[in-house]
Amino acid sequence: MHLAYPAVLSALLFCTGLYGVLARRNAILVLMSVELMLNAVNLNLVAFDVWLSRTAEDTLHSGQALALFTIAIAAAEIGIGLAIVLAVYRNRGTSDIDKLRDTAEGHEPDGPDSDTTGRAVPGSRTAGEKAEATA
Amino acid sequence: MTTTTLAVLVPLLPFLGAIAGLLLGRTAPGFVRPLAVLPTLASLALAATVAWRQGGHQAVDAVTELTPTGSVPVELALHIDGFAALTAVVVTVVAGCVQIYSTGYLRDDPRYPSYAALVSLFTSAMLLVVYSGDLMVLLVGWEVMGICSYFLVGHYWETPEARAASLKAFLVTKLGDVPFLIGLFALATEAGSFRITRILGAVADGGIEHPTLIALLLLAGVAGKSAQFPLHTWLPDAMAGPTPVSALIHAATMVAAGVYFIARLLPLFEASQAAMVVLAVMAAVTMAGSALAALAQDDIKRVLAYSTIGQLGYMTGALAVADRGAAVFHLLSHGAFKALLFLAAGVIIHAAGTNSLAAMSRMGHLRDRVPDAYWTMTVALLALAAIPPFSGFFSKEAVLGVAEHVVTGHTGHAPAAAGWIVLLAGLVTALLTAAYATRLWLLAFRGHGPEAPDHGRQPLTMTTVLWVLAVPSLALGGFAFRVLPDWFDGHDLTPTLTTSVLGTGVALVGGIVTYAAWRHTTAHAARVPLGAVAAHPEGDAGLVEAEAIASHEPAYGDIAYASDPSDPGRLLLGPLHRHAAAGFHLDALYTALFVRPVRAGASLVRFLDREVVETYVRGAGALPRWLGVAVRRAQTGNLQTYVSALLAGTVVLAVAAVLVATGA
Numbered sequence: 001m002h003l004a005y006p007a008v009l010s011a012l013l014f015c016t017g018l019y020g021v022l023a024r025r026n027a028i029l030v031l032m033s034v035e036l037m038l039n040a041v042n043l044n045l046v047a048f049d050v051w052l053s054r055t056a057e058d059t060l061h062s063g064q065a066l067a068l069f070t071i072a073i074a075a076a077e078i079g080i081g082l083a084i085v086l087a088v089y090r091n092r093g094t095s096d097i098d099k100l101r102d103t104a105e106g107h108e109p110d111g112p113d114s115d116t117t118g119r120a121v122p123g124s125r126t127a128g129e130k131a132e133a134t135a
Numbered sequence: 136m137t138t139t140t141l142a143v144l145v146p147l148l149p150f151l152g153a154i155a156g157l158l159l160g161r162t163a164p165g166f167v168r169p170l171a172v173l174p175t176l177a178s179l180a181l182a183a184t185v186a187w188r189q190g191g192h193q194a195v196d197a198v199t200e201l202t203p204t205g206s207v208p209v210e211l212a213l214h215i216d217g218f219a220a221l222t223a224v225v226v227t228v229v230a231g232c233v234q235i236y237s238t239g240y241l242r243d244d245p246r247y248p249s250y251a252a253l254v255s256l257f258t259s260a261m262l263l264v265v266y267s268g269d270l271m272v273l274l275v276g277w278e279v280m281g282i283c284s285y286f287l288v289g290h291y292w293e294t295p296e297a298r299a300a301s302l303k304a305f306l307v308t309k310l311g312d313v314p315f316l317i318g319l320f321a322l323a324t325e326a327g328s329f330r331i332t333r334i335l336g337a338v339a340d341g342g343i344e345h346p347t348l349i350a351l352l353l354l355a356g357v358a359g360k361s362a363q364f365p366l367h368t369w370l371p372d373a374m375a376g377p378t379p380v381s382a383l384i385h386a387a388t389m390v391a392a393g394v395y396f397i398a399r400l401l402p403l404f405e406a407s408q409a410a411m412v413v414l415a416v417m418a419a420v421t422m423a424g425s426a427l428a429a430l431a432q433d434d435i436k437r438v439l440a441y442s443t444i445g446q447l448g449y450m451t452g453a454l455a456v457a458d459r460g461a462a463v464f465h466l467l468s469h470g471a472f473k474a475l476l477f478l479a480a481g482v483i484i485h486a487a488g489t490n491s492l493a494a495m496s497r498m499g500h501l502r503d504r505v506p507d508a509y510w511t512m513t514v515a516l517l518a519l520a521a522i523p524p525f526s527g528f529f530s531k532e533a534v535l536g537v538a539e540h541v542v543t544g545h546t547g548h549a550p551a552a553a554g555w556i557v558l559l560a561g562l563v564t565a566l567l568t569a570a571y572a573t574r575l576w577l578l579a580f581r582g583h584g585p586e587a588p589d590h591g592r593q594p595l596t597m598t599t600v601l602w603v604l605a606v607p608s609l610a611l612g613g614f615a616f617r618v619l620p621d622w623f624d625g626h627d628l629t630p631t632l633t634t635s636v637l638g639t640g641v642a643l644v645g646g647i648v649t650y651a652a653w654r655h656t657t658a659h660a661a662r663v664p665l666g667a668v669a670a671h672p673e674g675d676a677g678l679v680e681a682e683a684i685a686s687h688e689p690a691y692g693d694i695a696y697a698s699d700p701s702d703p704g705r706l707l708l709g710p711l712h713r714h715a716a717a718g719f720h721l722d723a724l725y726t727a728l729f730v731r732p733v734r735a736g737a738s739l740v741r742f743l744d745r746e747v748v749e750t751y752v753r754g755a756g757a758l759p760r761w762l763g764v765a766v767r768r769a770q771t772g773n774l775q776t777y778v779s780a781l782l783a784g785t786v787v788l789a790v791a792a793v794l795v796a797t798g799a
Contacts, residue, residue: 018782022775030774097774104772 006047013040027085027095031078038074042067138188139197142213145181145223146262146276148174149230153255160248171251172234175258179227182262186220196268196332207323214268214331217622218463222395223265225470228607229387230258232600236478237379239594240485250290254383257283261388265395270319270329273396277315277360280389281308287384288376291681300375307369311359318352321345322403331399338402350403350410353396354417361393363451364421367444368722371428374436378481378680381436385443386474391466394450398459398466405457408550415455415553419560422448424719426567430574430704431715434490435480438575441718442519443473445564449534452557457549458537460623464615465530471607472518472527479512479601481680482593483579490683492575493702496657497584507598509580511605516576518608520569520642523635526612532630532638533616535561539634558634565638569645574703577653652703 013036020033049063089095152174159166189195194216200208234254241247260283263276282305289301323329325344326337337343357363362370370390374381384390397404397414404410422445429441446469453462484490486505487498495501502509518527538561541554616628705712714720769780 022779022782100774101772103770105767105770 003047003051006043010040010043010047013037013043025096025098027088027097027100028082030097031081031085034081035074035078038070042070045070138185138195138215139213141181141188142185142195142197142215142266145178145185145227146259146266148178148181149255149259149262153252153259156248156252156255160252164248167248167251168238171255172231172238174255175227175231175234178258178262179224179231182220182223182227185215186224189215189217189220198268198330207327207329209271209329210269211272212268212330213266215266218395218398218459219265221467221619221622222391222463223262225467226258226261226265226387226391229470229474229604230254230261230383232474232478232604233379233383235596236382236481236600237377239596240379240481241377242594246290250287250377253283253286254380257287257383257388261392264392268331270323270331270334274316274319277356277392277396278312280360280392281305281312284308284373284384284389287380288373290377290380291375294375294681296372297375300369300372304369304373307366308359311356311366313355314352315356315359318349318356321352322349325349334400335402338406343403343406346403346406347409350407351413353400353403354410354414357393357397357451358417359393360396361390361447361451362444363393363417363447364424365721367421367425368718368725370444371432371437371440371718374434374440378436378477378484381440382474382477382481385440385477387470390443390447391470394447394454394462394466397451397454398463401454401457401459404454405549411455411457411549411553412556414451415556418448418452418455419556421445422452422560422564423567426564426571427708427711427715428718429571430567431708431712433492433702433716435483435492435495435575435579436477436490438492438571439473439476439480442476442568442571445568446473446519448564449531449561452561453534453537455549455553456538456541456557458534458624458626460620460626460628461530461533461537463623464533464612464619464628467615468518468526468530468607468612471604471611472515472525475511475515475601475604475608476519478597478604479508479515482508482597482601483512484680484683485593488683490680492578496578496582496702498582499584499586501582502580505593507593507601511601511608512579513576514605515608516572518612520572520646521565521638522569522642523639524613526608526610526615528635528639529612529616529628529630531561531565532635533628535565535634535638536629536631537626539631562637562641566641566645569642570649570707571704573646573649574653577650577657577703581653581657583657649703649707652706656703656706 017033017036017038017040020036021030024030024033045063045067049061049067052063053059053061085095088100092100094100152170156167156170159170185195194214196212196214198210198212200210234251237247237251237254241250244250257280260276260279264273264280267273267276285301285305288304289297291297292301319329322334322343326334326342328334328337338346343349355366359366370385373384376384404414425441425444425448429438429445432438432441446465450462450465450469453459453465482505483495483501486508487495487501489495514525518525521528521531523529535558538554538558541549542551542558544551616630619628620626708715717723
């Protein structure tokens with residue numbers, strides 16, 4: 001198989017992911033777009049590994065090994081990322097990135113209890129669980 | 136144990152006691168009192184053993200070098216001759232009495248543990264000075280005493296008087312210590328050693344090329360430590376500390392260190408006639424001036440403070456006529472009776488609730504309230520006024536006798552001018568000393584008026600100590616003047632007839648004139664009510680005293696002065712009274728000469744720092760601050776904006792890299 005096919009496919013995947021990261025509002029969709037970008041890179045790694053091992057007799061397949069690493073790290077990253085999104089959603093009632101602007105210049109951080117009433121907390125949870133989620 | 140081991144233990148025990156007291160003070164309060172009293176008493180026993188074994192014979196010398204220290208070696212050396220052995224005994228006796236007295240005096244004080252530890256450290260430092268045979272090691276003890284006096288004088292640091300007094304004591308003594316240190320270095324460079332024995336050997340061989348310069352530099356330090364004119368001003372203010380501390384500082388430690396230091400190095404001072412005359416003038420001015428000032432003080436402790444300065448003047452006077460035997464003899468007997476005077480004054484202040492003599496003279500039956508203090512203080516005042524057969528008589532006559540010897544040309548060690556100065560000033564001071572001693576006694580114990588508020592019975596620890604000290608005040612001189620020459624240089628210390636008659640005569644005149652003046656003025660006392668009294672029937676003596684000191688200025692308008700028309704001192708001094716009460720305005724002079732220029736310099740520096748340097752610093756910060764404000768705008772909080780910027784930057788970099796790589 002010619003190298004151009006996987007290369008073009010991975011470029012398309014990467015651009016899709018990049019568009020998602022830059023344009024989507026939902027944090028979960030942003031995370032999924034990050035996954036797309038990572039996997040585009042994985043695809044590149046595997047394709048170029050195959051191509052290089054054919055020409056330069058690279059028998060170590062370091063590209064494929066690196067791809068495995070990336071997958072493992074991506075799994076960890078998505079786990080932590082989703083956990084953060086979940087915690088943010090429990091606290092704020094939203095996972096819209098545009099509304100999560102606490103680090104903006106001049107933003108007054110409000111205490112965790114100040115907007116409890118305004119939250120759209122799904123289901124019926126006890127305060128203790130909420131505090132745990134916040135922590 | 137060998138004498139050397141015992142002698143090493145003497146300063147070491149109070150030092151260890153002090154460390155243990157500081158460490159255990161909070162965790163184990165029960166151990167504080169034994170830790171304060173027992174090491175001091177143990178070192179008293181050891182010092183007595185050392186003195187007994189030394190016995191005034193060959194000096195005990197021991198030396199060890201810890202580590203090579205460059206050109207002039209610094210060695211841990213002991214040099215125990217008769218002077219050192221006896222002075223150490225007096226130091227430990229007084230320190231032991233003060234420690235025992237303090238357990239009663241400051242029994243409710245929350246800071247007693249640190250206080251007792253510092254007193255122990257003070258004692259240990261003085262013992263180090265006394266026993267040390269190396270001037271650098273001596274200097275260590277000398278400076279430790281300085282810092283301990285700072286802490287102890289400032290014990291009641293809640294009051295502004297105590298804070299100011301402790302700072303003053305520290306700064307004034309340090310002012311003398313700087314030339315002292317330079318003098319020590321110059322001496323060691325010329326003699327090639329810090330060891331006292333080697334230095335004295337070099338002096339005997341004529342190996343010191345600049346004795347006058349070195350002696351004058353050393354004199355500055357001595358004047359600071361021993362409170363001699365013109366560096367004596369810290370001592371009257373140091374009365375803001377607790378009374379036992381005053382007793383310790385004034386009787387046996389600190390102020391005695393300077394006199395003792397000259398006594399050790401007297402041959403060096405003898406090598407310079409100019410230094411001896413300067414010493415004599417210093418002693419004369421100190422003696423006469425302090426006695427006049429003592430006659431005008433209202434605070435009972437300040438009277439005693441000025442009297443200490445005067446008695447130290449006698450000692451330096453004896454040194455100026457080249458007799459260290461007489462000087463140290465007076466040091467010993469003065470140590471006993473001055474400690475007694477201060478400790479008794481503490482009892483009186485507690486019982487009367489005031490430190491003002493004017494207030495005490497309007498109080499009835501004070502002497503019935505404190506019979507122990509009354510009788511012992513009478514003994515001590517008689518000793519102070521040099522009335523035979525009390526111990527002060529013999530030691531003071533020894534000084535005057537030596538001065539008379541020098542005047543009549545019997546010794547070649549000292550210039551005759553020094554002899555005349557010391558003799559005349561000594562006689563004038565003897566008159567004034569008797570006068571202020573009489574005034575103190577009459578005003579404190581012969582008052583008329585309503586009874587003082589009852590502060591209960593004095594603790595046994597406080598009154599017993601008074602009687603312990605009354606014994607040497609009464610009898611030390613009479614027994615010692617025959618024995619002491621064997622311990623000292625061998626000079627005869629027996630009172631000579633001329634000076635004894637003259638000295639006792641002027642003392643009696645001073646006492647009688649003061650009594651007559653008191654008879655004349657005491658009638659006014661009832662007409663002018665005066666006085667403020669601190670009444671704390673439950674409080675300990677330290678609390679009463681702290682309040683009395685703090686209330687003296689608001690009650691009488693001045694810390695040393697009370698406008699009391701019934702004061703015999705006012706009648707005797709006439710127009711001089713106002714100036715004498717203020718210590719002849721020496722403090723005001725120092726304020727104008729040194730304090731104000733330094734303050735002005737400080738405010739100039741503050742102006743330069745605040746207005747000039749700060750402006751540059753602020754100016755340097757302005758540009759980065761504006762840049763920061765501009766850049767902060769970019770921080771919107773929107774994650775996707777950041778990532779977009781990141782992407783744009785990456786693209787620009789990639790394009791640039793490609794362009795560079797292709798060489799376009």
